[in-house]
Amino acid sequence: MKAIVYNGPRDVQVKDMPDPSIEHPNDVIVQITTTNICGSDLHMYEGRTTLEAGKIIGHENLGVVLECGPAVSSLKVGDRVCIPFNASCGFCKNCDRGMTAACLTLNPGTAGAGYGYAGMGDLQGGQAEYLRVPYADFNCLKLPEGAQEQEDDYVMLADIFPTGWHATRLAGLMPGESVVIYGAGPVGLMAAYSAQLQGAAQIMVVDRHPDRLALAQKCGAIAIDDSKESPVDQVMELTHGEGADRGCECVGFHAHDPQGHEVSNDVMNKLVKSVKATGSLGVVGVFMPEDPKSQNELARKGQIAFDFGEFWTRGLHMGTGQTSVKSYNRHLSALIEAGKAKPSFIVSQQLSLDDAPDAYKHFDAREKGWTKVVLKPQMSASSGKRKPAESRTNARAHAHR
Ligand SMILES: NC(=O)c1ccc[n+]([C@@H]2O[C@H](COP(=O)([O-])OP(=O)(O)OC[C@H]3O[C@@H](n4cnc5c(N)ncnc54)[C@H](O)[C@@H]3O)[C@@H](O)[C@H]2O)c1
Ligand SMILES: [Zn+2]
Numbered sequence: 001m002k003a004i005v006y007n008g009p010r011d012v013q014v015k016d017m018p019d020p021s022i023e024h025p026n027d028v029i030v031q032i033t034t035t036n037i038c039g040s041d042l043h044m045y046e047g048r049t050t051l052e053a054g055k056i057i058g059h060e061n062l063g064v065v066l067e068c069g070p071a072v073s074s075l076k077v078g079d080r081v082c083i084p085f086n087a088s089c090g091f092c093k094n095c096d097r098g099m100t101a102a103c104l105t106l107n108p109g110t111a112g113a114g115y116g117y118a119g120m121g122d123l124q125g126g127q128a129e130y131l132r133v134p135y136a137d138f139n140c141l142k143l144p145e146g147a148q149e150q151e152d153d154y155v156m157l158a159d160i161f162p163t164g165w166h167a168t169r170l171a172g173l174m175p176g177e178s179v180v181i182y183g184a185g186p187v188g189l190m191a192a193y194s195a196q197l198q199g200a201a202q203i204m205v206v207d208r209h210p211d212r213l214a215l216a217q218k219c220g221a222i223a224i225d226d227s228k229e230s231p232v233d234q235v236m237e238l239t240h241g242e243g244a245d246r247g248c249e250c251v252g253f254h255a256h257d258p259q260g261h262e263v264s265n266d267v268m269n270k271l272v273k274s275v276k277a278t279g280s281l282g283v284v285g286v287f288m289p290e291d292p293k294s295q296n297e298l299a300r301k302g303q304i305a306f307d308f309g310e311f312w313t314r315g316l317h318m319g320t321g322q323t324s325v326k327s328y329n330r331h332l333s334a335l336i337e338a339g340k341a342k343p344s345f346i347v348s349q350q351l352s353l354d355d356a357p358d359a360y361k362h363f364d365a366r367e368k369g370w371t372k373v374v375l376k377p378q379m380s381a382s383s384g385k386r387k388p389a390e391s392r393t394n395a396r397a398h399a400h401r
């Protein structure tokens, strides 16, 4: 099959890779119909992780079930499913509490597994024609009738819609409150959109890319351009000198100043100053336990110079970490089905797998007009070894009904 493979820093290639196969009775093989490039993929693309060359990347995946293992009981060939970026077992101590981002089974010795991602186990990614999904009954979210026409909405359930929502939940946002969101990438935009859906009275989004800020305005936010004036001053002005009730960090350890110099603690410290005393912060931007390639000595050890005194004096709370996508995806899917959410408003390009290496370059440069890339494997000529799901039947899966 055709797949996007990581070769090394700023080098991804379209390669012919072996088709995945059923390895465990509860696996399914999904024929991918939409798969996204994520800001998180750029950490690997930029060579800032330990990802080994030869891995297929891609963790925001949607497709059609092509083949079911003999123990799969809730899915059948032809079902359209969206797959959370965290792969999880459903029965370990953490999954049991809904903390699927910290599954203890699929990446032994660590909490948390994912598809095609550094440090998240050995599952291959879905920027490919086909993907093996383990514990498929638990991991696949079956999509409703008509989802095929709205794949660009539903695919956002794999990661960034739940992650934007998670940022607002970690921050404890309540209806009628104000929230400041740093970062207007796909995740920050989804946080702004989620805040709007949850009834925030005032949403402020900080970035310096006019096209991204324009999208933030489209979902009801006030755009704050930090290349023009201090974002903290602008938030203070908009909140009568008090600061926002809640704050969301949607940038991560690659935070930089408007001129492009990396300053890992920039957003965290500005966030502390932008949120009112007793407020709270949701930090979903990625921070690493170590970052050996950083220019900054603290960052190399996974540390930032954090204004803890200011944080403490204000009595702030903070929630951090990866999103347990399964905590949110079913409800957010219902919002899409009911016509109350349309997260595809951030999609800027629909491309084939063949276009992916070029798309990575543009997206990595945060070029104007490159907000969110969705890849459609069926747009490129297939390597052609398998038949599409719709033309197959699966006697084993039906036998379990
Ligand atoms: N917690 C999770 O489960 C989870 C899931 C998905 C993504 N993420 C992480 O969320 C972060 C954002 O993802 P994305 O896809 O939106 O990435 P992105 O890189 O496309 O967007 C980041 C945005 O932040 C802006 N930015 C950079 N420095 C800034 C600063 N100092 N002040 C204000 N804005 C600044 C950039 O201009 C950019 O628009 C990444 O770290 C990603 O890895 C986390
Ligand atoms: Zn992602």
Ligand SMILES: [Zn+2]
Pocket: 088, 089, 090, 091, 092, 093, 094, 095, 096, 102, 103, 104, 105, 106
């Ligand atoms: Zn588990």
